[in-house]
Amino acid sequence: MITQDSIEALKARLDIVDVVGSYIELKRAGSSFKAPCPFHDEKSPSFVVNPTRQKYHCFGCGAGGDSISFVMEYEKLTYPEAIEKLAASVNFTLHYTDGGAQKKRSNLLETLNEWYQKLLEQNKTAQEYLHERGIYASSVERFGIGYAPASAETLRFLEQRRLPSAEAIEQGAIGKGDDGRLFARFIERITFPIHSPGGAIVGFGGRTITGHQAKYVNSSQSAIFNKSRLLYAYHLAREAIYRRREIIVTEGYLDVVMLHQAGFTHAVATLGTALTAEHLPLLRKGEPKVFLAYDGDKAGRAAAFKASKLLSASGFDGGVVLFEGGLDPADMVKNAQTEALNTLLHRPIPFIEFVIAEMIGSYDLQDPKAKESALHEGIGFLKTLTPLLQEEYRPYLASKLGVSPSLIRLGNTQNTAAKPISLSSHEDTEELSFVKTILEYPHITDSILDFLDVSMFRHHAPEFEAAIRAEPNNPRLNALMMNNSIRVFEGDTGVKKALLTFLENHYTRELKKINTQNTISFDQKSYLIRQLRDKIARLKKGELVPLG
Known part of the structure; x- marks a missing residue:
């Protein structure tokens, strides 16, 4: 049992704005912070975090409490589990009582x-x-x-x-x-x-x-390690980020080390994964401009494009810096090109301009049909922005396409960033999670295809096929990546667990279909039933069943 003194000391160490802000995006509202409530659906923010009282309260659903109760509710943890998770996050040693003796959690x-x-x-x-x-x-x-x-x-x-x-x-x-x-x-x-x-x-x-x-x-995913929420060296860069109101996001650990070495102490890196919506609460802290410092190769441009769409739709200011010729920030520092690096970092391409340029550049504008597709995709992107930015960038999109601004018809100018584009009339979150996982971690596509094929997807077969083909400008996939309600399966364990559940449900449905089939012979029906029952039994034992 954790001692009460430990709990009180931990509470004194915690800042509720930091705790809550590591899970959801908070925006300053006077002396407090506001956000849409994470515990119920709402359009207007009624969830308030008060740093003076170190409390949160939702005026919509009535949820409220301190840092510990927030983590309990959000993570669905017990009281001791929430305390231990918070203690680990701030490197705090808890004391326990066990028959009167004290023990410490090992570091x-x-x-x-x-x-x-x-x-x-x-x-x-x-x-x-x-x-x-x-x-x-x-x-x-x-x-x-x-x-x-x-x-x-x-x-x-x-x-x-x-x-x-x-x-x-x-x-x-x-x-x-x-x-x-x-x-x-x-x-x-x-x-x-x-x-x-x-x-x-x-x-x-x-x-x-x-x-x-x-x-x-x-490291593998754990209670304290979530690579989609962490940024390498943020703890070292934090002071400079708050002071400069800028943050440089790179793709590699060595880039960060070398940038800090050269005086760019506001540099951080993602942990081998794309920038995701889960990173946004951390990036939002201190309200800095965000500069993406990515490689200029095909993979780097694709990553910058995806991140820029996410950041621009979420209202971030900043831009993209691409390193061409096989160089990266670490190489430039090593080669004593600090001045050139500094110039590059101060001339970023604004997110919205970069997205539009990359989007349009993927089409052959000499082909009228391709030009029309580019127009529709550009309009779709503008609709993710605020009404003011939509109007400001209408002429820019038109000029890039070589068309009249009158053709850029935006219709309803509500900001759709808060309400993700609907993917289908029936949204199956499990299917969409597989699609989003493939988009986030394309290297696992082949292993997933050993067990799944498109015929198993009842509602989102088009999205699954598009993800497998890695279509970078597919509007359905772009909508999915900006839909924060769809989770990603983390790590081999998470993917395996999801596959086991998905396949068991699929083969159970198939078994019911076969049982009601009257158009096949008795022998064929018996054979198929035996096969399906065998697959379901193996899945229940935790064994993945390959296709075939």
Whole structure:
């Protein structure tokens, strides 16, 4: 049981604006903050957070309380679970009572990181790699960069330190195979500790130096690690972000390290994933301008396009900086091109202009039909903006297309960012979650297609097919990516669990259909029923059933 003194001390450490703002977007309203209530559907914000009283209250549904009660309600946690999650986020050590004796929660990730840092000092290959990339020793220390050894060494270290394996699994430091054997998640990699905005280590990123198939890996999803909500080095950049009212978002850990080294201490990075709606509450803090510093290759432009649509529809100010010729921010700092880098970062392409240019650039405007499609897509994008911005950018879109502004008919000029475009008359959130997961993590497409095909989708087959074909300008997919109510399945475990449920439901429906079929022979019907029952039984045991 957690001691009351610990709970009171933790409450004194927490700021409710930071806590609530890590889950939902808050906008200042006088001395308080407002947002649409996360606990019931509403169009006008009636959810108020009061930093003076450290309380929240919804005038619509009556929900209210402090930081702990918010996390309990939002995450559906028990009181002790919410306290432990908040304590972990601010690196606070709780005290427990157990028959009168006190015990402390182990600082497992901090202990592991200290060991990784010592191992880096002994590994010449890792040191040479960092030196070749231009990273100073002072940066290695500031960012806590380390080195993870072979799996057996990590397991032995945890055992020697008597660090509980259950907690190590829970926090993503180690995993357990299907055969029950434990393994370290970071093997022969340079490690980058990842912190919560409050400064607590919540996971790691790892870069291989011995040729592992995956160049970068991150900690697995856990109660304290959600890569769609975290930004690398935000805890170090926070002061500069608030002071400068600017934030640079890059694609890589080394870009951030080198940018800080060159004085751009307001730089952060996403954790190997695209910028998502879940990042927006953190980006909103301090109301900075957002600058996307991405590679100028095809993948970088696609990522910048997607992020720019999200940020412009959400009302962010800022722009895109693309690095051409195979260079990235880290390379420019290493090559002593700091002045050129500074010039680039101060000449971003505004989000809306970048989106329109990329959108139009994907069509052959010499083809009248293609030009018409570009017009419709451009109008669709403008409708995600506020009425004022729609009117301001009508002439810009028209000029890019080479048409009269009178053709840009926007109709109802309500801002649709708050109300995502309807994808179909019947919205199946489970199907849409598979589509969104493929869009967020395209590398898992092949593995999902081992078990699913388009015929299994009753309501969203067009979206599933478009996601598989990776259509970057598909309006249905763009609407889905801006629909915050559709979740993404996180990690291998999340995807497997979702597949098991989806497939069991699908094959159960198929079984009912076969049972009522009168147009096939008895033998064929019996054979199909046996097959379907076998598949359902295997799925219930946790075994994924391939197609065929």
